[in-house]
Amino acid sequence: MMKLVAKTIVVTGGASGIGRALAIECARRGASVALADVDLEGALETKVLAESKKRGGAEITAHRLDVSSLESWQSFRDAVMSEHGTVDGIINNAGVTFTGTVENTDYDQLERVMSINFMGMVYGTKEFLPVLKTRPEAFVANVSSVFGLFPMKNQSAYCSSKFAIRGFTEVLAQELKSTNITVASIHPGHIGTDILKSALKQGNIVGVELSSREQEGYVRAFKAMGLSPDRAATTILNGLEKKKSKIVVGRDAVRGELLNRLFPRFFVDSANRAVP
Numbered sequence: 001m002m003k004l005v006a007k008t009i010v011v012t013g014g015a016s017g018i019g020r021a022l023a024i025e026c027a028r029r030g031a032s033v034a035l036a037d038v039d040l041e042g043a044l045e046t047k048v049l050a051e052s053k054k055r056g057g058a059e060i061t062a063h064r065l066d067v068s069s070l071e072s073w074q075s076f077r078d079a080v081m082s083e084h085g086t087v088d089g090i091i092n093n094a095g096v097t098f099t100g101t102v103e104n105t106d107y108d109q110l111e112r113v114m115s116i117n118f119m120g121m122v123y124g125t126k127e128f129l130p131v132l133k134t135r136p137e138a139f140v141a142n143v144s145s146v147f148g149l150f151p152m153k154n155q156s157a158y159c160s161s162k163f164a165i166r167g168f169t170e171v172l173a174q175e176l177k178s179t180n181i182t183v184a185s186i187h188p189g190h191i192g193t194d195i196l197k198s199a200l201k202q203g204n205i206v207g208v209e210l211s212s213r214e215q216e217g218y219v220r221a222f223k224a225m226g227l228s229p230d231r232a233a234t235t236i237l238n239g240l241e242k243k244k245s246k247i248v249v250g251r252d253a254v255r256g257e258l259l260n261r262l263f264p265r266f267f268v269d270s271a272n273r274a275v276p
């Protein structure tokens with residue numbers, strides 16, 4: 001067990017959704033949190049929410065960080081070290097989704113998704129590894145997806161980035177086996193967040209024409225029908241406290257992961273047939 005109480009945890013993508021819920025739940029468990037997001041205003045709102053739930057002497061700080069920029073990571077790491085003194089765990093959670101086939105996704109779009117989702121996680125891991133190595137016990141947790149476990153059509157950029165996160169994380173887990181650092185890949189299923197809303201706002205859905213009414217309907221349904229971010233955060237942090245190396249989040253994800261392991265061809269084909 002690695003209890004989070006009195007630890008210092010970095011959470012990226014802390015302004016919204018799963019990252020916000022993770023920051024609040026870490027604080028509730030008595031951890032200090034350095035939460036970061038490209039959306040500083042949202043991160044500051046999370047800080048207020050986390051402060052209202054925090055236990056013990058937990059310190060909460062909010063930072064602006066663009067995970068796709070190494071320079072941004074370096075200034076963030078320096079700020080965290082000067083404000084918190086140390087770090088015991090990092091949850092690389094920030095990410096964007098993108099819907100588009102291989103044919104209709106531009107190179108620029110693919111590179112942007114890879115630079116946020118994949119390189120963002122690489123930078124976070126490498127910038128904080130030196131301090132994590134100095135701690136008695138520590139973790140690196142990288143948020144992939146069920147789409148990092150099996151392929152889904154129209155998700156070429158997103159699946160590529162999430163498979164890459166899993167690959168990098170599983171290699172790191174082998175390299176750090178029998179050290180003080182636990183390495184975990186996290187695979188959520190459908191979680192009810194604003195990720196689809198952001199994707200629509202950023203033009204990250206290509207190849208489908210949607211009226212603004214349809215967009216609003218999809219955004220509302222996506223949020224309402226997924227597992228709550230709070231429940232997702234509880235599952236993730238329970239898994240990290242138990243030092244699990246693979247954390248599958250939500251009933252849909254557990255079922256998908258199992259079927260994909262038992263009957264990979266059948267499962268992948270039937271799951272993809274269900275997508276228009």
Ligand SMILES: NC(=O)c1ccc[n+]([C@@H]2O[C@H](COP(=O)([O-])OP(=O)(O)OC[C@H]3O[C@@H](n4cnc5c(N)ncnc54)[C@H](O)[C@@H]3O)[C@@H](O)[C@H]2O)c1
Nearest residue numbers: 013015016017018038066067094095145190191193194195
């Ligand atoms: N919601 C789901 O169904 C689901 C399923 C599987 C995996 N995930 C993964 O969970 C993670 C969190 O997603 P969410 O659903 O909470 O989404 P969200 O959109 O609610 O939150 C994502 C956060 O990441 C931040 N972000 C985006 N680009 C950034 C950048 N360049 N630098 C720093 N921060 C940036 C956003 O500002 C936002 O606050 C993502 O990695 C996502 O791929 C989500």
